[in-house]
Amino acid sequence: MQEFDEYPEFAYLTNVEGFLIPIAHIKAIGWVEKTFPHPEEPYEGDQWYFRVHMSQPIGDMGDGVARDLAAFFPSEEEAEAARMRLAERVNDFYKNQFVNSMFGGKLH
Numbered sequence: 382m383q384e385f386d387e388y389p390e391f392a393y394l395t396n397v398e399g400f401l402i403p404i405a406h407i408k409a410i411g412w413v414e415k416t417f418p419h420p421e422e423p424y425e426g427d428q429w430y431f432r433v434h435m436s437q438p439i440g441d442m443g444d445g446v447a448r449d450l451a452a453f454f455p456s457e458e459e460a461e462a463a464r465m466r467l468a469e470r471v472n473d474f475y476k477n478q479f480v481n482s483m484f485g486g487k488l489h
Contacts, residue, residue: 395470397433397450404474409434410467413460416453428453429460433467 393404411432434449452467454460 393474395467397452397467400450402433402435402450404471406435407433407467407471408436410464410471413457413464415457426455428455429457430454431460431464 394401395404395407396402411434413429413431416428416430430451430453432449432451452460452463454463
């Protein structure tokens with residue numbers, strides 16, 4: 382069963398750390414990295430994350446700055462798996478955009 386059969390309007394959105402963003406605004410997906418503890422804060426264990434770099438939303442202030450979010454996970458494996466799932470969704474989105482532009486939007 383397709384993940385978005387019930388709500389197809391959500392097929393072009395993704396959730397990154399509680400922010401629902403359009404896939405079309407994703408500019409790049411960074412590598413998985415390890416966090417470093419701050420000396421002032423108690424150490425809570427290692428976390429792994431990747432950045433999601435986004436194009437500036439149309440309604441923003443016009444300063445030309447790319448925005449980014451980070452998705453955090455307790456293990457490197459979980460972070461890499463989530464990163465690959467997001468990359469697949471972004472890739473599928475742009476494949477569909479390409480097919481629709483080549484064939485007049487008649488293929489689904």
